[in-house]
Amino acid sequence: MTANTGVARVILRLAVPVPLRRLFDYLPPEGLTADDLRPGQRFWVSFGNRNLVAVLVDVVAESPLAELKPALERIDRQPIFDDRSRGFLQWAADYYQAPLGELYAAALPVALRKGKPADHWAEPWLELTTEGKGLPESALARAKKQQSLLQLLLGSGRQSRTALNARGLNSTVCKALVERGLARWVSGPTAPPPMELVEPRPAPALNDEQREVIEAVSAEGFSASLLEGTTGSGKTEVYLRLMERALRAGRQALLLVPEIGLTPQTLRRIAARFPDFRIAALHSGLADGERARAWLSAASGVADIVIGTRSAIFTPLPRLGVILIDEEHDGSFKQQDGVRYSARDLSVVLAKNAGVPVLLGSATPSLESLHNALSGRYQHLRLRHRAGNARPPEISLVPILHQQLQEGFAPQVLRHIDQTLKRGEQALVFINRRGYSPALTCDDCGWLADCPHCSAKLTLHRRQRHLRCHHCDFRMREVHSCPQCHSRNLNALGAGTERSEDFLTHTFGNFPVIRVDRDTTASKQALDRLLEPARNGEPCLLLGTQMLAKGHHLPKVTLVVIQDADGGLFSADFRAPERMGQLLEQVAGRAGRGELPGHVLVQSRYPEHPLLQLLLNKGYGAFARQLMEERKIAQLPPIRAMALVRAECEEPRWAEEFLANARDYLQALAPPSPELQYLGPVPALLERKSGRFRFYIQITADRRGLLQKLLAQFSQWAESSKNRRLRWAVDMDAQELS
Ligand code: ADP
Numbered sequence: 025m026t027a028n029t030g031v032a033r034v035i036l037r038l039a040v041p042v043p044l045r046r047l048f049d050y051l052p053p054e055g056l057t058a059d060d061l062r063p064g065q066r067f068w069v070s071f072g073n074r075n076l077v078a079v080l081v082d083v084v085a086e087s088p089l090a091e092l093k094p095a096l097e098r099i100d101r102q103p104i105f106d107d108r109s110r111g112f113l114q115w116a117a118d119y120y121q122a123p124l125g126e127l128y129a130a131a132l133p134v135a136l137r138k139g140k141p142a143d144h145w146a147e148p149w150l151e152l153t154t155e156g157k158g159l160p161e162s163a164l165a166r167a168k169k170q171q172s173l174l175q176l177l178l179g180s181g182r183q184s185r186t187a188l189n190a191r192g193l194n195s196t197v198c199k200a201l202v203e204r205g206l207a208r209w210v211s212g213p214t215a216p217p218p219m220e221l222v223e224p225r226p227a228p229a230l231n232d233e234q235r236e237v238i239e240a241v242s243a244e245g246f247s248a249s250l251l252e253g254t255t256g257s258g259k260t261e262v263y264l265r266l267m268e269r270a271l272r273a274g275r276q277a278l279l280l281v282p283e284i285g286l287t288p289q290t291l292r293r294i295a296a297r298f299p300d301f302r303i304a305a306l307h308s309g310l311a312d313g314e315r316a317r318a319w320l321s322a323a324s325g326v327a328d329i330v331i332g333t334r335s336a337i338f339t340p341l342p343r344l345g346v347i348l349i350d351e352e353h354d355g356s357f358k359q360q361d362g363v364r365y366s367a368r369d370l371s372v373v374l375a376k377n378a379g380v381p382v383l384l385g386s387a388t389p390s391l392e393s394l395h396n397a398l399s400g401r402y403q404h405l406r407l408r409h410r411a412g413n414a415r416p417p418e419i420s421l422v423p424i425l426h427q428q429l430q431e432g433f434a435p436q437v438l439r440h441i442d443q444t445l446k447r448g449e450q451a452l453v454f455i456n457r458r459g460y461s462p463a464l465t466c467d468d469c470g471w472l473a474d475c476p477h478c479s480a481k482l483t484l485h486r487r488q489r490h491l492r493c494h495h496c497d498f499r500m501r502e503v504h505s506c507p508q509c510h511s512r513n514l515n516a517l518g519a520g521t522e523r524s525e526d527f528l529t530h531t532f533g534n535f536p537v538i539r540v541d542r543d544t545t546a547s548k549q550a551l552d553r554l555l556e557p558a559r560n561g562e563p564c565l566l567l568g569t570q571m572l573a574k575g576h577h578l579p580k581v582t583l584v585v586i587q588d589a590d591g592g593l594f595s596a597d598f599r600a601p602e603r604m605g606q607l608l609e610q611v612a613g614r615a616g617r618g619e620l621p622g623h624v625l626v627q628s629r630y631p632e633h634p635l636l637q638l639l640l641n642k643g644y645g646a647f648a649r650q651l652m653e654e655r656k657i658a659q660l661p662p663i664r665a666m667a668l669v670r671a672e673c674e675e676p677r678w679a680e681e682f683l684a685n686a687r688d689y690l691q692a693l694a695p696p697s698p699e700l701q702y703l704g705p706v707p708a709l710l711e712r713k714s715g716r717f718r719f720y721i722q723i724t725a726d727r728r729g730l731l732q733k734l735l736a737q738f739s740q741w742a743e744s745s746k747n748r749r750l751r752w753a754v755d756m757d758a759q760e761l762s
Pocket residue numbers: 228229230231234253254255256257258259260261262411412577
């Protein structure tokens with residue numbers, strides 16, 4: 025522990041979870057030598073006055089520092105990150121200008137991030153002895169249960185106790201085999217938590233389009249493909265077949281889904297197709313222990329299928345064979361705080377590193393992926409027809425300007441809903457706002473309920489009797505008189521899902537009205553239960569936010585109503601029309617997914633708007649290609665690369681000042697030119713959030729490499745300048761200007 029003596033030393037270079045873009049050197053903990061150290065192991069270290077869990081990146085002989093502390097304790101004997109995943113995390117840290125320690129933290133489930141040892145989840149596994157392996161499948165014919173256990177082990181190698189129990193092979197059967205000297209228990213890595221048992225469901229025969237798509241995806245080696253296929257065209261079936269191909273080759277399949285796409289329904293569908301494979305689901309709905317267990321089963325190579333949301337991309341997968349991204353356009357693949365990575369974009373990097381195919385699927389591809397497909401960087405695959413018997417829905421615009429509306433609904437829309445329900449079918453009403461009303465105001469003095477911490481209005485939630493900010497979650501009791509003039513003439517302006525629920529329940533009282541939004545579906549199971557009557561095919565009226573747009577296959581829905589299509593037409597965010605188009609197409613895609621034809625009614629104040637016309641008459645494909653032309657003219661992403669440098673703090677002046685200096689620094693490195701442009705500092709669309717003012721500089725470049733080099737230098741500069749009062753971040757490939 026003394027200063028450098030010239031003798032070869034052993035120094036740990038660790039990624040520590042702190043917001044600093046560098047690694048930290050420590051000496052090995054007492055009693056450990058070079059032989060005990062392998063990159064990918066976790067260590068407890070003391071950092072400042074805290075103890076943190078760090079990951080070993082490298083073992084070196086020299087350190088620029090003379091005085092080094094020893095790390096406190098080694099947590100893992102076996103590394104929990106393999107070489108490939110460490111290389112991948114390093115790549116992501118460099119690309120997103122993020123501290124490597126924070127990336128490791130993002131990769132780990134909470135329990136492992138907090139230092140829980142991996143062998144906490146180790147399990148007993150049953151494996152055959154040499155004698156057992158020598159038996160034919162037909163042996164033990166007189167003890168049926170023992171025979172099926174033998175056959176299972178002969179076919180699949182060892183099995184964890186949980187998996188055996190889930191198959192109804194209890195400890196008595198196992199014990200019998202062990203006592204005959206045919207099998208033995210060993211301790212092994214954790215297996216994924218058992219799935220609820222589902223009836224195995226065989227695959228449908230593929231149609232020609234699906235077969236062509238599957239044949240186009242390489243079985244071996246890297247390839248990137250965009251699968252552009254209308255809703256209901258059988259994309260999921262394609263994912264399942266590509267998964268199967270990898271599984272049969274002894275490889276792991278990774279399926280990434282949007283945050284609200286990982287429903288029990290999706291899991292059931294996959295479990296029903298692959299009853300013999302081990303499935304690990306990674307999502308935020310899991311308890312810490314379950315999640316750590318699922319993660320470790322993937323990282324140790326035990327799980328065959330890994331389904332997860334965004335952060336699952338960082339799970340080490342030693343046998344990775346294929347990556348599938350469902351609804352690749354979905355905004356939840358991009359993390360919007362901390363390390364601002366895009367799991368979708370990273371999936372292509374990971375596939376390349378691992379030498380495996382990646383398929384990005386969507387009915388409404390992002391302009392980014394479409395651009396990559398149209399320029400030949402990705403293979404462009406299409407599914408143009410709905411699978412099975414379903415036909416595309418008929419879409420009509422309903423003008424609502426100068427119309428007598430009832431709580432936001434045109435009379436003809438209400439008539440359609442009525443007829444649909446009376447025919448015994450289901451209707452779905454899409455409203456892009458939860459709560460009762462998005463604004464509460466005083467009719468006498470003009471007072472408006474604002475969030476005290478954000479530049480935003482409070483939403484009235486009448487069920488919970490409070491006003492709530494949807495940006496910072498500030499809450500206050502519902503008021504019945506004006507805080508400013510004490511008048512009782514308060515007016516709730518506009519309608520959210522609660523208010524529409526009241527109205528629709530009142531109007532169509534004979535039928536169940538099911539409201540689906542974040543307030544009614546605290547858990548994934550809640551959503552599943554809520555949709556039960558709809559799945560059973562009873563006539564009912566579904567009403568909800570974009571949660572309803574995704575993934576649910578409800579064959580009895582024949583009418584879809586989009587209450588307000590205008591949101592995306594006039595926004596300051598250049599991506600707003602793209603998002604509006606995606607949402608409309610996805611919601612419309614819920615109509616007529618079964619035998620019955622579907623009808624979509626779209627209410628709009630601007631039915632003549634050319635973008636809306638294009639979308640409804642020609643579909644999302646033509647609409648997106650038109651938007652691409654506009655991006656070309658405006659030189660915006662995906663034509664050019666874009667990054668934001670963001671800053672936020674309590675005093676707007678400081679953030680603006682910091683960014684003005686940042687811009688000077690950047691421009692001194694690389695002056696503005698046709699290839700490189702700067703904008704700002706400008707306030708973010710949501711200028712104040714949680715009491716902090718937010719600004720950014722926008723940088724666009726025609727080469728991503730140029731932007732990369734510039735931002736790497738900038739990050740070093742920004743980190744060395746003392747800015748304790750403000751937070752700054754680089755947002756590479758920024759998706760939101762808010
Ligand atoms: P998507 O993921 O594109 O929305 P799905 O894969 O969910 O589409 O397919 C929509 C419906 O069509 C599902 O009920 C599915 O079982 C069915 N389906 C898919 N492929 C076929 C096929 N080749 N033959 C018959 N039915 C199919």
